[in-house]
Amino acid sequence: MNALGQLVLMRLRMLMRQPEVLFWTFIFPVVTSLFLGLAFRNDSLGPVRVAVAEGPGAPALMAKLEGVPELSAEVADEASARRRLARGQLSLVLLPGAVPEALVDPSQAAGRTARLLVEQALAAPEVTARPAVVKATPVSEPGNRYVDFLIPGLLGLSLMSSSLWVVAGSLVAMRGGKLLKRLAATPMRRSQFFLSYMLARAGFALAEVFFFCAFARWLFGVPMFGSYFTLTLVGLAGALCFAALGVLVAIRARTEEAVGGLVNLVSLPMMFVSGVFFASGNFPSWLQPVIRALPLTAINDSLRAVMLEGAGLASLGAPMLVLAAWTVVPLLLALRWFRWT
Amino acid sequence: MTHQDELAIEVKGLVKRFGDVTAVDGIDLDIRRGECVGLLGPNGAGKTTTVEILEGLQTATSGEVRLLGLRWETDAPVLRERIGMTLQETRLVDQLTVEEMVRLFTSFYPRPLEVEALIGLVQLGEKRHARVGKLSGGQKQRLALALGLAGDPDVLFLDEPTTGLDPQSRRALWDVVAQLKARGRTVVLTTHYMDEAEVLCDRLVIIDRGRVIARGTPRDIITSLGAEQVIELEAEPSPELERLRPLPSVVAAQRHAGRITLRVRELHLALPEVLREVAAGGGQLLHLSTRRPTLDDVFIDMTGRSLRESAEEKAA
Numbered sequence: 213m214n215a216l217g218q219l220v221l222m223r224l225r226m227l228m229r230q231p232e233v234l235f236w237t238f239i240f241p242v243v244t245s246l247f248l249g250l251a252f253r254n255d256s257l258g259p260v261r262v263a264v265a266e267g268p269g270a271p272a273l274m275a276k277l278e279g280v281p282e283l284s285a286e287v288a289d290e291a292s293a294r295r296r297l298a299r300g301q302l303s304l305v306l307l308p309g310a311v312p313e314a315l316v317d318p319s320q321a322a323g324r325t326a327r328l329l330v331e332q333a334l335a336a337p338e339v340t341a342r343p344a345v346v347k348a349t350p351v352s353e354p355g356n357r358y359v360d361f362l363i364p365g366l367l368g369l370s371l372m373s374s375s376l377w378v379v380a381g382s383l384v385a386m387r388g389g390k391l392l393k394r395l396a397a398t399p400m401r402r403s404q405f406f407l408s409y410m411l412a413r414a415g416f417a418l419a420e421v422f423f424f425c426a427f428a429r430w431l432f433g434v435p436m437f438g439s440y441f442t443l444t445l446v447g448l449a450g451a452l453c454f455a456a457l458g459v460l461v462a463i464r465a466r467t468e469e470a471v472g473g474l475v476n477l478v479s480l481p482m483m484f485v486s487g488v489f490f491a492s493g494n495f496p497s498w499l500q501p502v503i504r505a506l507p508l509t510a511i512n513d514s515l516r517a518v519m520l521e522g523a524g525l526a527s528l529g530a531p532m533l534v535l536a537a538w539t540v541v542p543l544l545l546a547l548r549w550f551r552w553t
Numbered sequence: 554m555t556h557q558d559e560l561a562i563e564v565k566g567l568v569k570r571f572g573d574v575t576a577v578d579g580i581d582l583d584i585r586r587g588e589c590v591g592l593l594g595p596n597g598a599g600k601t602t603t604v605e606i607l608e609g610l611q612t613a614t615s616g617e618v619r620l621l622g623l624r625w626e627t628d629a630p631v632l633r634e635r636i637g638m639t640l641q642e643t644r645l646v647d648q649l650t651v652e653e654m655v656r657l658f659t660s661f662y663p664r665p666l667e668v669e670a671l672i673g674l675v676q677l678g679e680k681r682h683a684r685v686g687k688l689s690g691g692q693k694q695r696l697a698l699a700l701g702l703a704g705d706p707d708v709l710f711l712d713e714p715t716t717g718l719d720p721q722s723r724r725a726l727w728d729v730v731a732q733l734k735a736r737g738r739t740v741v742l743t744t745h746y747m748d749e750a751e752v753l754c755d756r757l758v759i760i761d762r763g764r765v766i767a768r769g770t771p772r773d774i775i776t777s778l779g780a781e782q783v784i785e786l787e788a789e790p791s792p793e794l795e796r797l798r799p800l801p802s803v804v805a806a807q808r809h810a811g812r813i814t815l816r817v818r819e820l821h822l823a824l825p826e827v828l829r830e831v832a833a834g835g836g837q838l839l840h841l842s843t844r845r846p847t848l849d850d851v852f853i854d855m856t857g858r859s860l861r862e863s864a865e866e867k868a869a
Contacts, residue, residue: 218657222646389645397640399704
């Protein structure tokens with residue numbers, strides 16, 4: 213068999229015969245998703261918590277607020293109520309007076325809801341059944357829950373971390389053990405060596421994507437609006453991209469400690485800004501072009517588009533281009549600057 | 554056949570500097586095809602640096618290197634197909650089996666040896682399906698040798714191939730080198746072991762501090778001492794070296810940790826006089842032995858240090 217085939221076999225055997233690699237690639241992401249999925253199950257919102265400061269008008273205000281089902285009202289002394297407002301334990305504090313004063317924390321989303329609910333309650337002369345202007349019907353459609361948002365992000369994260377750690381870690385270990393030096397002294401084609409890492413990684417990523425999809429579907433009922441074929445292609449593109457980044461991270465480092473720091477340097481910022489746990493749109497607009505140019509953003513956005521919006525490959529041109537650039541450039545740099553000794 | 558063709562390795566004025574440190578300080582080598590040449594010297598003498606330059610793993614600061622008439626600067630891909638090597642302490646892939654590891658290496662070469670033949674050559678047939686990580690140190694080194702032979706190389710470099718090896722592995726390695734020589738292959742090895750050098754090598758190059766301090770066949774180098782025999786003795790009190798040196802037939806006298814080593818031309822002339830000298834000083838003889846001189850004696854003579862000591866320093 214030719215050298216490339218043997219090198220790919222070597223990589224696959226190295227991966228499959230290391231239980232820890234299998235654990236971090238398959239078991240760990242599932243456990244994480246299970247945990248996060250359960251923690252962030254789409255519970256409907258509880259009532260908004262408000263407090264009325266102690267004072268002469270307090271019981272009258274309380275009487276009006278108690279009739280509103282979306283509010284949970286209590287009487288508390290002003291100082292402690294203010295403190296709890298600052299900590300986010302209360303959404304609004306009402307100070308009795310000729311015109312009652314509502315204290316809210318402007319950074320708290322529930323403050324606005326609380327103010328509207330309280331205003332409405334106080335404006336009504338009596339607690340009477342108001343004619344409903346709008347009829348509210350609760351919905352819980354698959355695809356709109358937090359876990360549906362989370363699963364594609366976790367798949368992206370898992371592809372990134374397993375690619376980076378497994379590829380970079382193995383290269384640095386081989387350098388430390390002088391195996392890279394030994395290989396460099398053979399006629400082995402260096403491009404084939406890197407290619408074997410990419411191909412083996414792709415093979416593993418394939419299994420990873422299938423595994424992930426299966427458990428997302430069966431455990432959380434995460435819907436699939438697009439095609440599994442497109443999703444797999446996106447997953448493969450992502451895995452190859454991060455494998456290339458893994459090679460780049462490992463081009464010089466001699467110790468596993470050094471490469472560990474570099475992997476964290478690359479992966480941690482992306483873990484926060486690239487929309488794994490919450491939408492990257494929450495970051496300031498000046499940062500958006502940077503975030504969109506990151507590979508993890510490209511893969512997360514694409515995975516979500518395929519899974520939740522049924523996007524086809526044709527509409528994913530921009531993120532695929534980002535991934536391609538992050539794949540080709542690191543490999544070219546590696547071919548030039550990789551330290552074999 | 555021209556002179557060029559007969560030389561497997563031709564080195565002229567090889568210099569390698571690392572910053573202020575000069576590791577190799579002007580080495581010349583001519584190694585003929587089919588020869589087994591040993592590079593001897595203490596730790597840090599520049600042996601490994603020299604060999605790695607020959608293997609194309611390091612570049613020389615200055616000087617010229619030709620292998621099989623080719624140069625690394627212009628013919629690296631061809632040279633890599635035609636040489637083989639073992640490095641000091643290579644950590645192979647623990648997760649692969651012996652057979653998988655050998656097959657991988659044979660796949661790199663245009664005209665490899667058979668996987669079965671390679672495994673048999675280094676006597677690892679029983680371990681064919683064992684994981685590399687489970688092999689003993691000696692078995693790993695034998696496997697490294699099989700990998701070095703994978704491409705059926707014209708020139709094989711062995712960097713301290715038997716350091717720390719068990720006797721069986723050492724013997725296996727010696728056998729392989731003998732077979733290679735018989736097939737007309739060129740072997741260059743570095744070693745600390747005198748017996749190994751004497752058994753395997755047609756010629757020796759002794760290196761110290763980046764320079765060649767002696768070269769020739771093991772026999773010639775030992776003969777260059779001008780001594781046919783060595784007397785080693787310990788006595789209490791120990792006789793003065795100055796009193797032993799003028800004795801008949803004594804070539805040189807040295808003291809190492811209380812033991813006196815005398816190199817003599819003729820044992821029957823020197824020995825009675827030496828014993829008389831010990832007795833004259835009222836001394837008691839604790840140890841006395843005679844032997845033929847070894848390469849280690851040559852090394853001590855030239856550097857004041859023992860090769861064995863440098864090997865032990867390294868092991869420590």
